[in-house]
Amino acid sequence: MFVLNLVLKNTLRHKLRTLLTIFGIAIAVAAFGFIRTIVTAWSAGVEASAQNRMITRHAVSFILPLPYSYLDRIANVPGVSAASFANWFGGVYKDAADFKNFFPRIAVESDTYFDLYPEFIISPDQLALFKAERNACIVGAKLAAEQGFALGDVIPIEGDIFPGRWEFTVRGIYRGRDRTTDETQMFFHWKYLNERIREMQPAREGMVGWYVIQVDRPDDMPRVGGEIDGMFENSRARTKTETEREFQQSFVSMSSSIITSLKAASYLIVGIILLVLANTIVMSARERMREYAVLKTIGFSGIHIVGLIGGESMVIAILGGAIGLALTFPAAGALAAAFPTFFPIVNVEPLTIIIAAGVSLAAGLVAAMFPAMRALRMNTADGLRSVG
């Protein structure tokens, strides 16, 4: 009790220095948490991947299309319980220069696609209305909230990959089953896209972007993938089939250098936290060597001295870490608000909180280690002569 009391009093002894140290740690922890949140947001699609879904795409590049005719052959591969497909549409909504107007617009096989994505929760009535209308679309709840889309609204899109003016009527709004479900996408009928393309560019008719495959047993994935790719080995459009996780990971890998840089920055921040705190604790301990010597003279043990130095370090580290973590949440919220579709899922992960808290506590311990050892080794008589 005495040690705790004295720790708190010592912590407030140089209020400005303590506050600046706490502030420095808080900023560093917040930056650490924020950077980690960006990294996790970047790979949110990977984490949200289903265990039983696979993606078949063109073997050369994701941007090359595959024939629609592959669907039945893929669906008949043993172990495949369902198959559907989708096509990236692109296009421009309103002002292309405003990043907020970017959101994924995907043409899907409307009869089967949503069966393969149970994480998209949509009412049966809305789904039925969507299926019944040629140019209907379904949008995510987050996208609807951000863009002000309501049922019955018409969304005009200026085509780029698929030229022309396109208009889609909102007939459904889906919600995510999990926190990690992307609610910023827009889906419409591939049949509608194909009809229009047939009229405008007949050579591009009957092509899809990628196939989505549901397997009975995840253990079967390597075999199923091998059989599908084997079937089209000598076709004009060879395929590459991989798990949905691997597919998502391939997108993240394109930004691997950025992610690596961000991770390196987060490790540097850990070092900064340690240096900021260690500097303060070393200074404080040096100033108080004579006091520690007096306490030792009176009969206090080394444990008490370690408790005083370590306690002060831990109090500062815990306060700085807690404030920093508290700042991480609004910072992550600001990121999500600024880039709602680029980072559709921004969550401060429990692991990020644990690591940031752990880093703060570890910094508190490490920063106290050297001055505590010095105080323990100090000859009491020398300590009484020391000038703080």
Next chain:
Amino acid sequence: MGESIGRPMVEVRNVSKSYHRDSIEIPVLQQINIAVPEGEFLALMGPSGSGKTTLLNLIAGIDRPTSGEVIVQGTNIGQLNESALARWRASHIGFVFQFYNLLPVLTAFDNVELPLLLTNLSKSERRNRVELALKLVGLADRMAHYPKQLSGGQEQRVAIARAIVTDPTLLVADEPTGDLDKVSAGEIMDLLDRLNKEFRKTIVMVTHDPRAAEKAHTVTHLEKGELA
């Protein structure tokens, strides 16, 4: 000089002490022999660097001799390990320093209570003892004051209260008046004299001040690490 009374409280036998600076050995004390009887008030005098503070530290168990023995109340303190020595100091020795060495973040009451926190006394018992000690040094009305709110003489009296609150048998004082004006120094010496005479405390004091030494029963001079 007053007469020495009772059996030896402190025996310093053939004590030598030297320090090492890099590879150089610096002798500070050489073959010192002193016996301090119980109830004695001993003043150690000598020029700077003569080794008097070192001798005081050895007697108080703050430092260890290079050779020889220091026996206090029958305990050879050189044979105690660090933690045992710390416990021994807590229960047997009261310290008074030249610069008071009060903890600035604690009140006078809390500073005096410090040594009692190492005992098994209850909170109320500790309070009674602290109040008694502060009353004895004439600072009962300054218990809630912080060191920076006290004069030098008052700080030293708080330090003396801290030294006697555990009722130690031996008080060691290192230049207790060295940082005080003449009046305050006189008050502190009167207080130490009273502790010696009324409360039978054995006192070993290092001082440069001949007026302070006048209060002692015995004055021992040190010169270049040897008894003069």
